[in-house]
Amino acid sequence: MGKKLLLAKADVPGIRHYEVYRREGGYRSVEKALRMQPADIVEEVKKSGLRGRGGAGFPTGMKWSFLAKPEGVARYLVCNADESEPGTFKDRYLMEFIPHLLIEGMIVSSFALGSNVSYIYIRGEYDWITDILEDAIAEARSNGWLGKNILGTGFDCEMYVQRGAGAYICGEETALLESLEGKRGNPRIKPPFPAVKGLWGCPTVVNNVETLAAVVPIINEGGEEYAKIGIGKSTGTKLISACGNINKPGIYEIDMTISVEEFIYSDEYCGGIPNGKRLKACIPGGSSVPILPANLLLTTAKGEKRLMNYESLSDGGFATGSMMGSGGFIVLDEDQCVVRHTYTLARFYRHESCGQCSPCREGTGWMEKILLSIEQGKGKMSDIDLLWDIQRKIEGNTICPLGDAAAWPVAAAIRHFRDEFEWHVNNPEKCLTENFGLRHYADPVHVPVTA
């Protein structure tokens, strides 16, 4: 069983409330951090190797060190709790059951960055979680962890929760800031980056919920200790939200040394696939990352066991690999149709495109229509190439990464499951009542022997 840093106390009855959380050692990191120099806290986070847990995996300490500090200008920390990537529901769990962990991490981070007012931007649908967070913030304030002159150190910090109103795009940090300013969630052109011009034009750091929560064990145990967990650049623990066709969907905190196979089949994690069915495919890191057939998921193209970490999941690039992304792990069994699944994702991205950039605004709609037509047996062989062409023209040609996020799942589905698309075109009647099935997607990968 791997070490747990975030969810170690998740099962303690009443951990949602301040008294229990404090009794279990909560807020120790604030006591420690407020006696440190802010720059030393940033240094600990750098040493920890912590990478942004929202999906991009950018080193958190480095992001913090970019924050501009002009004299007399306010700086802000904003927590990105707009969790909306299909397959991802980990931040919800943290906030719903251990809200004080996020608040504690945010107080330490606010101190490190010099933010006296910090915001949690939460997706609008998480309405009841907003109440939970606001109750927890009130508890923290009445116990002296928020407000003026915290622990007599002269540090002031207020914290507010802001609800969005239904827009995936607001998970993109500049769209989030626009939304927090009371506008449509249209991403901004970068540069300037939020670290220089963010919320209301002030230097701002935007971090994911899980990232900020991870600051707590990093400060408590030290950056170097944190970095000892995991492998290579995948340090610490990662929350994985597992869903789809598995026996035990839910949230798992893993240290990033276990294999994908163990994660899917072991009883400690997903517990295998229901009804004795076989694994067909998986999207390991949220809907935007490439889907992989069973064979390439479990084994890299080099023939090595694939592990649940940043490097191993992306081994082989997009040709034969995928990404860790947000940790939204979606499993498809042998009876699922990859064309239909890809269609629902294309529909999602069409719905969520903000409409600023034409390649994304138009392209996502075209992809949805073409995928639906292929799925319903009305597609032509040339439609598959047309899809490929459209996704290629979206990727890299938009202000924000939503374009890429919409293009990649379509590209990967065609790359690895072209047979299934062609089968739909060739069997317009049959594909309405039957699925293509597992076919060769779990066959051992052919490993080329190098001389």
Next chain:
Amino acid sequence: MIQFSDHKLKKVQEIMSRYPEGKQKSALLPVLHLAQEEFGGWLDVPVMDYVASLLSIEPIEVYEVASFYSMYNLKPVGKYLFEVCQTGPCMLNGSDDIIAYIKEKLNIRVGETSADGLFTLKTVECLGACGYAPMMQMGKNYREHLTKQKVDEIIAQCRANAN
């Protein structure tokens, strides 16, 4: 006349105090949520104009926001709004069947309100409950692990509460 209750007005003031001087427009999304709650579950133009006046911004600044975000209803909805997720992970667990069943049961299409004005059915994209699929949002809360039987119970419960 459109006017928040004193209690809600106080809440609006409290929300506006969360931002620096002159940045009260930031209160727009939370205040629109309050307005939708208070004024019948949707945002009519006079309601949006009222919100604009409260925040000292132009009405168009409210309209463009209200039309961008999917949670703001720009036309009336039933007393109970069923927002059923249909994205990938829910689809893998049978959301298509759940949507079809609700349509049949309430005799409405997606986007419509039942004749008695009680139910509106909407399909939505991923609500972050993928591990508890299929699911829907109903008001403040999520209803998860939906089955036909569960849908029957929810509808019966709503009807009982409405009477």
